[in-house]
Amino acid sequence: MGPPERDGTEQQLTELVTGVLSGNRIHIAKAITLIESGDPLGDLVLSRLRGNLRGVPVIGFAGPPGAGKSTLIGALIGVLRERGKSVAVLAVDPTSPISGGAVLGDRVRLVGKVNQSGIYFRSLASRGATGAIARNIRAMCRVLDAAGFDAVMVETVGAGQSDVEIMGVADLVVIVVPPDYGDSIQAIKAGLLEIGDVYVVSKSDLPNSKLMASVLESLLSGRNRRVRVMTVSSATGENVRELVDLIWSELEAMKESGELDARRTRIHEWEMREVLMERVKSLVESALIEEGHLERARRELASGADPRELGRRLAGEVLKTVQRRLEGQGWDR
Ligand SMILES: Nc1nc2c(ncn2[C@@H]2O[C@H](COP(=O)(O)OP(=O)(O)O)[C@@H](O)[C@H]2O)c(=O)[nH]1
Numbered sequence: 483m484g485p486p487e488r489d490g491t492e493q494q495l496t497e498l499v500t501g502v503l504s505g506n507r508i509h510i511a512k513a514i515t516l517i518e519s520g521d522p523l524g525d526l527v528l529s530r531l532r533g534n535l536r537g538v539p540v541i542g543f544a545g546p547p548g549a550g551k552s553t554l555i556g557a558l559i560g561v562l563r564e565r566g567k568s569v570a571v572l573a574v575d576p577t578s579p580i581s582g583g584a585v586l587g588d589r590v591r592l593v594g595k596v597n598q599s600g601i602y603f604r605s606l607a608s609r610g611a612t613g614a615i616a617r618n619i620r621a622m623c624r625v626l627d628a629a630g631f632d633a634v635m636v637e638t639v640g641a642g643q644s645d646v647e648i649m650g651v652a653d654l655v656v657i658v659v660p661p662d663y664g665d666s667i668q669a670i671k672a673g674l675l676e677i678g679d680v681y682v683v684s685k686s687d688l689p690n691s692k693l694m695a696s697v698l699e700s701l702l703s704g705r706n707r708r709v710r711v712m713t714v715s716s717a718t719g720e721n722v723r724e725l726v727d728l729i730w731s732e733l734e735a736m737k738e739s740g741e742l743d744a745r746r747t748r749i750h751e752w753e754m755r756e757v758l759m760e761r762v763k764s765l766v767e768s769a770l771i772e773e774g775h776l777e778r779a780r781r782e783l784a785s786g787a788d789p790r791e792l793g794r795r796l797a798g799e800v801l802k803t804v805q806r807r808l809e810g811q812g813w814d815r
């Protein structure tokens with residue numbers, strides 16, 4: 483608790499920050515792990531890095547499992563490396579045991595590139611329903627920004643919740659849709675139509691990609707902003723360069739129109755809200771076991787109290803405890 487430990491932390495912090503700024507992979511990995519696990523040291527690292535942020539683009543990829551997102555990211559990285567750009571990838575893996583196999587597949591496919599200079603790949607566990615993912619990923623993107631990468635790509639899994647969360651992370655969202663349209667059209671209608679900036683029909687070396695592209699174009703025609711649809715094959719390389727050009731020209735247009743700044747402000751608001759909600763929740767959880775709240779509540783429940791009414795009443799009482807603690811000391815860290 484004394485000064486020696488604080489010195490130790492300070493030294494550790496300085497080493498970590500210096501390492502990240504010089505692009506050291508071990509330190510980058512360590513900083514990301516701290517953020518992932520919610521370690522307070524992660525926040526200290528982030529605040530030290532603030533002055534070194536360049537605002538590099540964060541490009542999100544979402545779409546149904548098996549659509550070809552990972553393979554496409556690999557192909558895009560190939561083009562970007564040729565152009566001398568460095569890229570970091572954050573992939574959110576499913577924790578679901580059913581799709582757990584895909585996790586390894588993703589790792590293996592990109593692993594060959596991890597050690598090449600200019601490419602960094604990191605798999606992240608999905609937090610599932612509680613979903614504090616977005617806040618953490620945006621923070622990790624800052625580490626990668628400070629580490630000097632030219633772009634960060636974020637791959638999210640599956641459909642539904644995690645796809646929507648990509649908007650809380652990415653400056654520009656690429657939706658990847660496979661050409662076999664039967665299944666995926668449902669996924670598209672279930673939310674993907676609203677969130678993409680660029681739509682890619684993958685695997686254009688396989689049949690039906692043109693058909694899928696025209697279906698998408700008509701589905702998207704209701705959007706008030708023109709959205710680009712492109713057929714791409716990571717296998718043959720068809721349109722991969724064109725997709726890189728499209729993504730970068732869209733980002734440039736967004737920068738010029740002020741849309742990029744507006745989005746980042748919105749992303750920062752989401753991030754702030756997530757931090758706020760998490761903080762409030764943990765304050766409430768701590769307060770619940772203080773001042774006998776929980777013990778009293780348990781006794782009341784045991785003698786037949788209405789749990790819902792009790793929950794509502796406790797809200798006020800527990801918040802008063804929170805406030806007393808915040809006005810006291812040591813709690814508003
Ligand atoms: N024929 C063909 N297959 C592809 C292409 N891109 C990806 N795939 C295959 O589609 C499957 C799913 O790819 P993956 O990148 O893991 O999809 P993800 O789940 O969206 O990340 C894999 O078996 C890939 O080899 C492509 O351009 N053409």
Ligand SMILES: [Mg+2]
Nearest residue numbers: 551552588637
């Ligand atoms: Mg994948």
